[in-house]
Amino acid sequence: MQKTEKSHWEPRYASREKRMQASEIRDLLKLLDKPGVVSFAGGIPDPELFPRDAIETYYQRILSDPANAKRALQYSVSEGDSNLRQWIVSHMATKGVISDADNILITSGSQQALEFIGRLFISPNDTALVTAPTYLGALQAFSANKPVYDELKVENTNRTAAFYQQAAQDADGDLKLAYVVPNFANPSGETLSREGRVNLLGLAQDLDIPVIEDSPYAALPYDGQDVITLQALNIESCGSIDASRVIHCGSFSKVFTPGLRIGWVCASHEIISRITIIKQGSDLNSPAINQAVMHLLASELFDTQVAKAIASYRIKRDVMLAALAEHMPEGVTWSRPDGGLFIWATLPESINAQALLPKAVEQAGIAYVPGHAFHADGSGKNTMRLSFSLPRVEDITSGIEQLAHLVKGEIKDKS
């Protein structure tokens, strides 16, 4: 989608920046923003759920008080608002993670956390272990540092630490990190079992690498049992957050609003000190006023807002699952997420989900993200991510029916 232009500056770019391309997916998503198209594409929270009145009240509360306003409109420390960090300390404690404010850094969404972590650990040719599929924004954040990706498998696998070490050696770099979205994953919707978590931590210990626990959806479970966070599980054996190898990334985007751009990292003091230095050089600090508003939202409304979001998204998930069951032809399978925003569908091998997308938009009036974008190796061409968070309930039903109709036609054409 990016216009190809003659580049004057190519010889001057940093070597790692050469051949960087815009995410074709993000560019694609721009085109999907058409009136009349039902979008299952972006992992976009439902704006009807944004606590607009509360946000308005809190901005006003802060700005109408001269002393608070001056602080909220001034430069502030790179680590982030101390009240908000303290709230996150309490929140992490409910997940079994005992930390203090020095273990928390506020970031501009968890995307920024991933970018900082990638920069801290990855040199060109180093190996990052990621699941297949995995979050495309993580691939984008890490890829700036030119890693090699190896597929992380921790359930039903006989891959050993030696296997991964050999692969990293063959790639002429070091093994640097493992990255997972353990709860209601983007894009698969799947949750890593307790056993898988134990395996992952064992593997990480054998390899002596950090584990990035990206957990923006953890507050949105719709049913099933809560599985312990990787960070809490790791602390059970290593004894303390400062000894832990897990770097936990959280976000307020999916619960409250992505518009304030506030996420956090909870990790050992060593790691937090290092990424705080990166934050200083990158943008000094996240907007103090937004952090102050988020502190009020979190401390006054977190449970209420979570309950509201869960009630609404659970219905949408159920409606999408029912529509898939009712309309999809044989040969199509999909995940059944216990939470989060995504269902992952697999079409018959013969169907290329990316090639199908223009037809989906133009003929069926629906959009999704083709699954290959979530694969470091570009595989998964017959897969797609369907997000149920944004469309209205009635549009989910009709949209899936349209998609199923299109898929049936494709199957017929190919047979």
Place this chain on the structure above:
Amino acid sequence: MQKTEKSHWEPRYASREKRMQASEIRDLLKLLDKPGVVSFAGGIPDPELFPRDAIETYYQRILSDPANAKRALQYSVSEGDSNLRQWIVSHMATKGVISDADNILITSGSQQALEFIGRLFISPNDTALVTAPTYLGALQAFSANKPVYDELKVENTNRTAAFYQQAAQDADGDLKLAYVVPNFANPSGETLSREGRVNLLGLAQDLDIPVIEDSPYAALPYDGQDVITLQALNIESCGSIDASRVIHCGSFSKVFTPGLRIGWVCASHEIISRITIIKQGSDLNSPAINQAVMHLLASELFDTQVAKAIASYRIKRDVMLAALAEHMPEGVTWSRPDGGLFIWATLPESINAQALLPKAVEQAGIAYVPGHAFHADGSGKNTMRLSFSLPRVEDITSGIEQLAHLVKGEIKDKS
């Protein structure tokens, strides 16, 4: 100031991240935030000037309208708010730069712009040309990419392109960029003459490198003639922004408030496309709500606010210059800035401004930034940056008197 801890992760860090240290200056500044200390240290705008009522009104205006609120609280495009970009297009036109919205990227303060630009151009051992002294935040942003710095001189110099090329070759890398703060520079307070600008652009053309024009203070001239922006001057000869080698970084932080974290880059479409990709992977987008508020501030209040800031800061500058003239002993010299926030003072060679700082804080009750922090090579030990923007007028007079008293004592001790 950073605690030295045993690092578990040192072997896992990316090679370019090893030995990165927190800015000792930023850590120092934290300590200076003591009650009773008159701070000439940070380049911090006066919070009394923040248009608090207008900001409150605009947040409310946006959030009380359901459609606007939903947009402002949602994910948005990496390029930035289109209304705000359009306003910046008009603003750049008043500086002689004809652009369109595709030439503008919104960043989280101009610090983020510098970080992106450093990442785009600099590989380890490449040379960046910077003045001595230069903005320490630029050094921090660029240094993450491990450049070599060479001193940029364009006034009263016989340094040729060949001189710089040889130096870069000796450093085993390529010449990648020249960075300047041409108006009321941080930290020197000086403004690059038109002749110096012509020389700089000629040099950059000979070297075929981009010129980073960092211009956060341009809206704050207190007297003297306006000098044409480097970007406009370059366009006069190259014909268009898309052919220009100047990357102009602007900011709303010094005029309105740094708390919303909004700056911009104006450059050729090629450069903007590239740094937009970096922005996508770094934090997706700057907060949409803050951009919407800044658009209202800029379009409704820019001239009024600029006039208010100029009137206030001009008085403070004059008071500081008068106090320096009245109290400083022979052997101390200082710049006379035509705008901006800073005066640059040079003490006798024998006095180390960093070593003097603890005494300044504890005995004189004043703070400043030691000048060596603004030198890529750590020189300038007898210099200091004095910012007049934050303290009250009466504290500027008494603070400079105290500082002068301290300096006189030091001169006496050393003689």
